[in-house]
Amino acid sequence: MIYANYAATSPALSPGVVKELCEYLGGTHLNAARNFEGLEAGAIALRARKALARLFNAADPLQVLFTSGATQSLNMAINGLIRPGDHVLATMVEHNASARPLEALRKNSVIEIGWLQCDSDGSLDAETLRKAIRKNTRLLVMSHASNVLGTLLPAAECCRIAREYGVLSILDTAQTAGVLPVTGGDWGIADVIVFTGHKGLGGLAGIGGFVIGDGASREMRPWASGGTGSASGSLDMPQFMPDKFEPGTQNTIGILSLAVSVEEILRAGVENIRERERSLTARFIAGLGELKKVTRYGPLDPDRRAAPVSVVVQGYDSGEAARQLFETRGIITRSGLHCSPLAHKTAGTYPGGTVRFSFGRETTEEDIDAVLEALSDL
Numbered sequence: 001m002i003y004a005n006y007a008a009t010s011p012a013l014s015p016g017v018v019k020e021l022c023e024y025l026g027g028t029h030l031n032a033a034r035n036f037e038g039l040e041a042g043a044i045a046l047r048a049r050k051a052l053a054r055l056f057n058a059a060d061p062l063q064v065l066f067t068s069g070a071t072q073s074l075n076m077a078i079n080g081l082i083r084p085g086d087h088v089l090a091t092m093v094e095h096n097a098s099a100r101p102l103e104a105l106r107k108n109s110v111i112e113i114g115w116l117q118c119d120s121d122g123s124l125d126a127e128t129l130r131k132a133i134r135k136n137t138r139l140l141v142m143s144h145a146s147n148v149l150g151t152l153l154p155a156a157e158c159c160r161i162a163r164e165y166g167v168l169s170i171l172d173t174a175q176t177a178g179v180l181p182v183t184g185g186d187w188g189i190a191d192v193i194v195f196t197g198h199k200g201l202g203g204l205a206g207i208g209g210f211v212i213g214d215g216a217s218r219e220m221r222p223w224a225s226g227g228t229g230s231a232s233g234s235l236d237m238p239q240f241m242p243d244k245f246e247p248g249t250q251n252t253i254g255i256l257s258l259a260v261s262v263e264e265i266l267r268a269g270v271e272n273i274r275e276r277e278r279s280l281t282a283r284f285i286a287g288l289g290e291l292k293k294v295t296r297y298g299p300l301d302p303d304r305r306a307a308p309v310s311v312v313v314q315g316y317d318s319g320e321a322a323r324q325l326f327e328t329r330g331i332i333t334r335s336g337l338h339c340s341p342l343a344h345k346t347a348g349t350y351p352g353g354t355v356r357f358s359f360g361r362e363t364t365e366e367d368i369d370a371v372l373e374a375l376s377d378l
């Protein structure tokens with residue numbers, strides 16, 4: 001089997017994560033902040049918050065909040081920050097995790113949306129954003145990298161422009177966290193940085209979260225109310241962090257997976273992880289260039305992209321090409337629209353879709369060459 005679907009999920013936990021999870025599972029499990037014995041769960045959450053705060057350059061670990069993943073984080077941040085009558089800007093390569101909550105609000109006449117047009121390779125000119133900002137623009141929602149085309153968007157520049165005009169920004173790092181330095185060491189640029197645990201961060205599925213700046217955390221309404229084990233005499237949610245956004249019992253095992261995995265990433269160095277992934281992707285893109293009947297989508301320059309590479313094989317429906325790659329060579333890809341019809345409309349591959357390849361931690365150069373050979377056979 002050759003796994004070429006890291007953009008969807010990381011297929012294996014590291015041995016270090018597995019070891020700590022097994023030790024945890026064999027022990028006793030108590031609620032954080034509900035009794036003295038439950039201090040362990042709180043300590044695990046703090047350990048993960050500290051590691052993630054270092055990864056995203058957050059000033060305070062309590063600015064790191066946990067959710068079930070990027071989808072929940074995006075829903076919470078979008079719904080918690082908008083007000084009726086707001087204008088929201090989002091890019092034309094967004095994943096449905098943000099496009100659908102935005103569209104639902106638009107259909108209910110709560111907000112207006114301005115979709116920021118990207119080039120056919122997914123690139124966005126930050127000046128497009130400046131021109132689109134209106135008096136009632138409240139929010140910018142953008143991905144750090146397209147999950148279809150791999151294109152890196154000018155996140156730091158866009159968030160800076162947004163801030164210049166008093167527009168709040170939500171940055172979706174589902175495709176980049178743990179693999180690329182996010183916001184170039186200047187985390188303060190995006191008001192909310194959304195992450196998911198099971199892709200580049202190497203944790204379990206079902207854990208994710210967001211990092212939120214002080215201003216946005218004051219403005220954002222809690223997504224839900226409930227017990228926090230704090231300020232229990234009041235029927236209102238506490239206004240302090242992280243309790244304001246974390247009612248109920250947490251996914252401690254998921255949080256532990258993130259703590260261990262992010263600590264490993266910090267030790268390895270995000271720049272080194274990026275360099276390895278960049279060189280694998282560069283090898284793949286160059287090899288694709290030799291195949292006359294394969295069309296590559298997204299930027300050809302590996303410096304301008306993350307791992308996902310979409311292709312169309314002439315004469316093949318994308319689902320059929322993916323099926324043959326799997327059945328003949330055991331290559332696991334993902335075909336179709338990848339939960340981002342907007343990106344496919346941008347690239348001109350809607351509604352047929354593409355076959356998406358994405359390489360990661362366990363991929364070798366031999367794997368890349370074998371995938372190229374399989375494509376050549378097709």
Ligand SMILES: Cc1ncc(COP(=O)(O)O)c(C=O)c1O
Binds near residue numbers: 007147196
């Ligand atoms: C850019 C982007 N945003 C959001 C998501 C949703 O992540 P999750 O399913 O972990 O909530 C994905 C997952 O594919 C993604 O690629």
